[in-house]
Amino acid sequence: MKLGDxxxxxxxxxAMLAGVDGDGTLPANAMAEAFGLSPSYLLKHLKALTAAKVLESLPGPSGGYRLAKPAEQITLLDIVLAVEGREPAFRCGEIRQKGKYALDPSAYVKPCGINVAMLKAERAYRAALAGTKLSDIVSDFSENTDQRIVAASCAFVALNQRPQKRTINERKIP
Amino acid sequence: MKLGDxxxxxxxxxAMLAGVDGDGTLPANAMAEAFGLSPSYLLKHLKALTAAKVLESLPGPSGGYRLAKPAEQITLLDIVLAVEGREPAFRCGEIRQKGKYALDPSAYVKPCGINVAMLKAERAYRAALAGTKLSDIVSDFSENTDQRIVAASCAFVALNQRPQKRTINERKIP
Ligand code: FES
Ligand code: FES
Structure with a gap:
């Protein structure tokens, strides 16, 4: 079993985007640089996160990515499913009815107990991922990480974030 | 995330080998036929199960495979790890220190909190798999499966199993 990188x-x-001020964004290139990743590789995953409504992407020269909702409302499960897809890791191929001695299809109406047991274990995995919020990751990072890393990360975000101008619709009308 | 077939x-x-009488075996070819699998494909996995001491393989024309221990002592986790390897599904590439702004290695002594959270979720998955014994799968099969399947499976095992002669060492010495 393997999760993609x-x-x-x-x-x-x-987690880095959770540190951006207000409704600002970070450009994909800056994030790629921060983690030593190829921009095209990272872009693919940022797009998947955007499609899953974990991130929002703003176009244009001052655009970039930002969280689509507060970090308290994003779980590790949301992120894992966005990147890896929602299908279960165990995929039953119904081999019980593929062999030479297969019976009438009516015998296989009930799901195979092996499939049931494997999916049950996967629910435990997903529940654990759903129980960890992005905000938990961020506060654990601030409190339990070497403070040099925390400082460097804050400095990086401060340097690279792009504040967004409010659009007309969002302006407060007195 | 995907588990191999x-x-x-x-x-x-x-589960089928759990139904073999005494210390008898089933040949790999018969099992491949029962599930519509290519014998060479199945052999690869039977060998992995044998290497992990879940199964035992007996050579010779009346040889085949049998469980290496009682079904009560084999868990789904034993089988999954035998086939998929023992490495965690999430493999941290330490990207936090791969970027342009990486700090001195001494800053990264503590493990990354994201890695910790992902491995914690995986422990929940493994605990669920470890909590299901092969004997649970077998008794659930006998009790909750369409009885036509249970009868066909028993008949298949009865027809294909190969009783083993005891070796001299195993013979009871009076
Ligand atoms: S037939 Fe797919 S798990 Fe049993
Ligand atoms: S550096 Fe690998 S998970 Fe954080």
Missing amino acids: GVEAAIHCA | GVEAAIHCA
Whole structure:
């Protein structure tokens, strides 16, 4: 069993975006640089996160990525499923009815117990991922990481973030 | 995230071997036929299960495979790890220190919190797999499966199993 490397990149980027001020964004290139990743590789995963409504992408020269909702409302499960797809890791090929001695299809109406047991274990995995919010990751990072890393990360975000001008619709009308 | 198809084949074969009488065996070819699998594909997974001491392989024309221990002592985790390898699904590439702004290695002594959270979720998955014994799968099969399948499976095992002669060492000495 293997998760794609994209998951590591995706969670790190989301955690970094949680540090951006207000409705500002970070450009994909800056994040790629921060983690030593190829920009095209990272872009693929940022797009998947955007499609899953974990991130938002703003176009244009001052555009970039930002969280689509508060870090308290994003879980590790949201990120993993966005990058890896929603299908279960165990995929039953119904081999019980593929052999030479297969019976009438009516015998296989009930799901195979092996499939049921494997999916049950996967639910435990997903529940654990769903129980960890991006905001938990961020506060654990601030509190339990070497303070040199925390300082460097804050400095990086401060340097690379792009504040967004409010659009007319968002302006407060007195 | 994806588990290899081998897991489905491996659990089905192990469950079938749990039905063999005494110290008898089933030949790999018969199991491949029962599940519509190519014998060479199945052999690869049976060998992995044998290397992990889940199965035993007996050579010779009346040889084949049998469980290496009682079904009560084999868990789904034993089978999954035998087929898929023991490495975690999430593999941290330490991208936090691969970028342009990486600090001195001494800053990265503590493990990354994202890695810690991902491995914690994986422990929940493994605990669920470790909590299901092969004997649970077998008794659930006998009780909750369409009885036509149970009868066909028993008949198949009865027809294909190969009783083993005891070797001199195993013979009871009066
Ligand atoms: S037939 Fe797919 S797990 Fe049993
Ligand atoms: S550096 Fe690998 S998960 Fe953070």
